[in-house]
Amino acid sequence: MNLLIKNISYLDIDQEKIIDNADILVEENKIKKIGRDLDVKADQVFDGKDKLLTPGFVNAHTHLGMSYFRNYADDLALMDWLENEIWPIEAKLNPEDIYWSSKLSIIENIKSGVTTFCDMYYEMDKVGDAAIEAGIRGVLTRGMTDVDGEGEAKLKEFDDLYKNYQNKANGRIRVVPAPHAIYTCSTEFLKEIAKRSLERYDSLIHIHLSETITEVENSKKEYGMTPIEYVNSLGLLDSQIIAAHCVHITDEEIELVKDKKFFPVYNPSSNLKLASGFTPVDKLLKNNITMAMGTDGDSSNNNQDFVEEMHIGGIVNKAVTMNEKAVPAIEILKMATVNGARALGFENLGLIKEGYLADLTIFDLDSNSFTPRNNLISALVYSANSSDVEAVICDGDFIMKNREIVKLDEEKVRQVVNERWEDIKSR
């Protein structure tokens, strides 16, 4: 089974430019060949005229199951919002609820060009099932806490998840442990996860880190260290870290993580909306720290529109630094693709390059956002809209075509989510 994309313009991240009139041959789940007028017979041909091909986007931090809470409790402080609004209603969710809300979020992700997500939630086998069904690539990271005294059960559950889902679906699914945050996990629990990450899993950990000033202040008070210093002291940074937020990362912490496998995930919409602050993206990039990008969950974003996320992340740092040249469009696109892939531990993902996984997003250039066609790298970040995404390929397979989700019934998913939400509220 192969697919020939004919005569398309594509984003070459390494060269930081758009290459026109390229033919791209996809064989099985990989990019087999890139060239001009490739002389191959293909089972399937896609006409690339007036289209723009990018690597599929990597949404490196989200909570797919939270769609129910979209626009449910806004304009509140993070802890108030979590403790008094989100957690009580979240406790009522059952596995099937999460299966359906995850499907809705996955649809939103695909429709904005995302081919890989990193999800932190629970009932992760259900999230895995939804991802497998939709055809998307997913890193399942069980958000674990032990403030409820159930740490042991979580670790056991994670073991099962890892056993049953790691590398499932042609390797599209990966499983990574995720201690939720330093304020929801005990020191012992964090230490245990750090240890198991190295011994039993793949030396990769996902965690919320330095999201709010309160978190930082409490950490200093309780442990005499800032959050990143603290998790380092527990051995977490011996693994590769997918560090969601890092809004309040300090200069000392930047020095500390510089030579480690530490990947901050930038979530601009959520950080702005929850008034967490401005992640120092420009400073982190200048320190050669590889950053990824994420939407966070529907409860704090309040959507999963990755194209909009790139736009917001792309413009806000210019005002923060009062420098129009700060964080240029190409840097945002790197975060959104290859750097996100690296953050999640994928070696051959996030570039349009021979031998790389065929995760690809196709924009329709015959749209208002791309008219006229000037700098297409700027266009992707500053003017494009998710409705310009026409097709999405994941692992060599179309998961969206002609703006239609291929493997899920979008209307039915919305209907079930609406019905379940009515039921959840009445429980």
Next chain:
Amino acid sequence: MNLLIKNISYLDIDQEKIIDNADILVEENKIKKIGRDLDVKADQVFDGKDKLLTPGFVNAHTHLGMSYFRNYADDLALMDWLENEIWPIEAKLNPEDIYWSSKLSIIENIKSGVTTFCDMYYEMDKVGDAAIEAGIRGVLTRGMTDVDGEGEAKLKEFDDLYKNYQNKANGRIRVVPAPHAIYTCSTEFLKEIAKRSLERYDSLIHIHLSETITEVENSKKEYGMTPIEYVNSLGLLDSQIIAAHCVHITDEEIELVKDKKFFPVYNPSSNLKLASGFTPVDKLLKNNITMAMGTDGDSSNNNQDFVEEMHIGGIVNKAVTMNEKAVPAIEILKMATVNGARALGFENLGLIKEGYLADLTIFDLDSNSFTPRNNLISALVYSANSSDVEAVICDGDFIMKNREIVKLDEEKVRQVVNERWEDIKSR
């Protein structure tokens, strides 16, 4: 000719809530009656089930003709961008070029729910023609400068524009003078416009004001006053002012304008992208200053997506103030509707209220952004996407239906803009 919108949910701005199951009767160009199960025979019935009706949005500051420059020169400082990139190429535009780019921008505006624009550009008769054709409401404000020594000619041209277009198309078109900015107009020229505004026109002036630190610093150096103090000293504030940007408005200036008809227009995307800074929206609102909202032009935004503009404006101020409750969603919706209308001098526009002009935007609630349906006021600002806008009514008439622009050929407009841009660059 009348239209009955049956059984719809609508945004009541005055009550700050959503009213369900309403019938809304539109007669000619006005909202005639609002109620439950209205017993009227209508020529046209629109089924409002699963739809959300809002007042049509008011894009209170834009430059419609600038679509050519979308993604043309990004990541540059304002003055460098204007003087070295935009102005030289802008000088090559002819009236027909502006007619077509304005059409493209108008399409983008309509597709994101805008029913009224306030445009500052030149060849404004062409912009007026495009607006009349599209069916949208428009305030034509000729951006005037006299740094080129052509002040007299501009004033004469404006006189003609006012004579020929004021209240054209059933009153849909209005004409307002617009001295471009204090750094492109001489003191005498500004004084003359201030005088003519009161004597010959409608005591309404549109101007770029306090957009950048450079503008403020130069004003202090040159005139010993900040920009708003300076224009006040010239008599401009005796008219009602549509004050684009006001990013660097000072506390003293806030005191000065408090009791005047002074309406700052917030352009979040442009202010962020050009690194102009953060407009003190929270402070302005706390001082009871009525603010409007705009997209600015495609050259600095880089699109005309008003729904995205509301989202960005809605979240960024929370991080600026480190307060999650700052600038709540309803305040953004007020800026986007009735306050924008007031800023532009319309008395009976921007509310869904009997007797008001029938400028209405219809969102499709059967979309991912609105699933599930929690707080719809939050949804409009935080999760909605312009692709959720299904229909737009202006002056009692559908100008978009089933997501299709009614009175313009969208594909043709894109084609002509692309062709003209190739030609412009070769001139």
